């Protein structure tokens with residue numbers, strides 16, 4: 554059983570009023586109830602939450618080259634919406650932010666990193682889908698993206714959708730849903746490890762487009778003002794989930810509960826607005842999907 558921050562706050566308030574009442578009655582001097590009542594959490598023994606809480610640290614895989622979602626800063630720590638979601642999860646596990654071990658996951662190594670235990674969770678613009686659910690499990694979604702197309706500013710080739718890319722050189726990333734989705738349109742696909750690696754080929758004309766999720770492309774366009782544009786015609790649905798160990802149902806449902814809590818209490822919106830929201834409109838949070846296998 555976990556004690557939520559809310560129930561602790563309520564007990565702190567109850568304690569404060571009890572002390573105030575007894576002080577009025579002259580029975581005891583009130584001690585300062587304090588505003589910094591530590592958030593103590595307790596988890597059922599044997600759960601991943603209990604293990605992470607006892608360890609006092611967590612390893613989270615995220616992207617390091619995707620502005621707005623996961624971009625490694627000068628201090629070596631990533632920033633972005635995915636990173637903020639990771640910080641909330643860590644704090645609710647009773648783990649100090651300084652004890653989050655951030656490691657870079659690229660699209661192709663996310664399932665293996667979870668399967669091998671190299672990371673505890675992955676929060677990395679990671680689409681929930683059935684093929685991946687055979688190897689790992691997903692909490693969420695915590696955001697719904699859609700695949701889109703990035704072209705040179707002014708769209709010199711007049712690309713209006715994936716159909717216009719048939720037979721053309723297009724860059725995407727190995728191991729992504731973007732790679733698989735675009736392959737259906739008969740493009741000449743050039744793959745690399747990260748989306749930022751696709752930018753130079755687009756600049757120098759080796760490819761005429763880069764394709765992946767609209768919000769990743771928006772971050773890359775924003776990072777390189779005046780150079781690129783997103784055509785803004787999403788053609789897939791990409792619900793972002795938090796990847797965790799296969800069939801770790803207790804952990805999955807704990808994260809799902811937490812997502813619903815932060816949708817309701819404003820923490821999800823605050824995380825969005827301080828990161829992706831500096832460039833993108835604030836969406837409604839998606840309903841979590843408590844799927845059964």
Ligand code: GLU
Pocket residue numbers: 660677678679680726728729730731765766769791
């Ligand atoms: N959301 C898609 C995926 O998980 C594309 C973005 C990415 O590769 O991270 O494959």
